[in-house]
Amino acid sequence: MSSITEPSGNSGSAPFFSKQATVAKPGFSRWMVPPAALAVHLCIGQAYAFSVFNGPLTKVIGITQSSADDWSLTSLGWIFSLAIVFLGLSAAFAGKWLERVGPRRTMFTAACCFGGGFLVSALGVYLHQIVLLYLGYGVIGGIGLGLGYVSPVSTLIRWFPDRRGMATGMAIMGFGGGAMIAAPLSVALMNHFRSATSIGVAETFVVLGIAYFISMTIGALAIRVPPADWKPAGWTPSTTGQNKMISRNHVHIDQALKTPQFYLIWLVLFLNVTAGIGILGQASVMIQESFKDTVTAAAAAGFVGLLSLFNMGGRFVWASASDWIGRKNTYFIFFALGAVLYYLVPGFAASGHIALFVLAYCVILTMYGGGFSTVPAYLADMFGTAFVGGIHGRLLTAWAAAGVAGPVLVNYIRAYEVAQGVAKADAYTMTVHIMAVLLVVGFICNLLIKRVDDKHHMSDAQLAKGA
CATH class of the missing domain: 1.20.1250.20 (MFS general substrate transporter like domains)
Structure with missing residues (x-):
């Protein structure tokens, strides 16, 4: 096979x-x-x-x-x-x-x-x-x-x-x-x-x-590439269930930028990464301030290491799961579960439930990592495989934008809250609730993603020329 x-x-x-x-x-x-x-x-x-x-x-x-x-x-x-x-x-x-x-x-x-x-x-x-x-x-x-x-x-x-x-x-x-x-x-x-x-x-x-x-x-x-029109032995593309979202046609890299699907997936990645990257960058400080006099610097470093493990594992687990449940459904889980967890996290901190606090962020970080690894397959489903590498490259501008937006949201909102007299242990509440709202917006963007219109598909002659 x-x-x-x-x-x-x-x-x-x-x-x-x-x-x-x-x-x-x-x-x-x-x-x-x-x-x-x-x-x-x-x-x-x-x-x-x-x-x-x-x-x-x-x-x-x-x-x-x-x-x-x-x-x-x-x-x-x-x-x-x-x-x-x-x-x-x-x-x-x-x-x-x-x-x-x-x-x-x-x-x-x-x-x-x-x-x-x-x-x-x-x-x-x-x-x-x-x-x-x-x-x-x-x-x-x-x-x-x-x-x-x-x-x-x-x-x-x-x-x-x-x-x-x-x-x-x-x-x-x-x-x-x-x-x-x-x-x-x-x-x-x-x-x-x-x-x-x-x-x-x-x-x-x-x-x-x-x-x-x-x-x-x-x-x-x-590295090797497969011959033209190669398929695994015994495999036939299905057009039922989640596979209805998988296109058998191809969209040119420039034409992809003229489709609403590209920008919706751009927003899906941007919002998912924004919600995770800011927290990842402040994880050590955040857990120490949320559980003052309880979590040491060494324990906070262990928390950061644990988040990295879940970030890495989520890249494989969620991307693999998307082959079974579909890319769109996978992102639905990211946004729905992520929003709920972000909403609950301040309560875990306030009540002193360190284990639940850590578990929530570990799950969130699996979905942060899973967003990176699932999106190339999502793009291939939408635009075909002929130019998916180039389309994926252009979509990564969402990562760059989120790399600015996420830390800015976390750092500046926290600084504003502390300046207003809010205790450091409570300074992240507004931030994580904003993250939850961003994930709800991401859920809506994902909901709007449909199959690419036939007018964007390349003809056989165009494919043969690679034009």
Whole structure:
């Protein structure tokens, strides 16, 4: 069921990095593709662990403590922000190029950018020029993040038309879990390279840059695309039940922007991510202020780690579940259950129910992660698979927007409440209730999503030209 049973064309004579050269040959198992995607996503997931470098980078000159010439945390904060901005920009604007050149060249380019970004940053640390860190990790590395994030997704969807959610869930779970490997690895490397004259960051950047380049290149070399019109043996697309929402037609990447479905799904992702990302960023402070004198800093750190585990697990579990219950129903659950939990959380805090408080946020974070992994399959259902990688890239602008909106809502509303004399333990009540309202709006947006009108579908001639 999972292997190629038809000829792959004349890909053997095509240039090695061309799309034609990646067409799978007879006997290739589609189950080789998820590990290739994970080889990339586990690397770029390091972005979530970049904060482990912030403290050491403030002591590059002082070594044991910050000196007057050392960088400030506010200056260093722009490195990660730039990386996320360029992740979104590269994912959005490289869509057509990705679909034209195929996943191997795109993933190898991502490897060069992400690994090379670490090397440029290492030079920046050595020369103590922060502009090189902005350029290296922020701009070049950010481009690698964006290309590496979207490039395997469309390939996985084409290999698993029967299990789209599960396939994308496996890869995007890797992005969520990459930090769990990167954080302790980075700390161990810095400790290994630390000396009387070096904080160990530059050397760590060099090792990570080389290691990530190798891993991502292995993924690029291993990736394959299925032959035209390939389907798993014995699988026939169904037109009943939830499968009525799955289109057999294709929509061009530019035409997708002319459909209401694109903007409704954009809002669905934006609202789901906004409701989770702001809380994720303030989780440690929030639980300590909600349960003052009860939750220690160490316990709060454990809470953050637990949320990360549920964030990662939710990416696979919810995306896989969407194959059975449908993408639209999956988001209905996200919005309905999320709104109820956000409404109840202040009551859990006020009554001292730490276990219920933690459980509620763990469930919310599974749906936050699940939103990322389910949306590529949702797009493939709506717009077909021909340009889903590029369409997904453009949709990720919703992530960038939510990355600003979520923290702003949480931080500024909390600050306003405290300024008005509200106790810190109660300062999050208005915020989480606003999150609940946003999720209700998301529920309505999801409700409005229907099949794409036939006028947007590509003809067979257009598909053949790739126009």
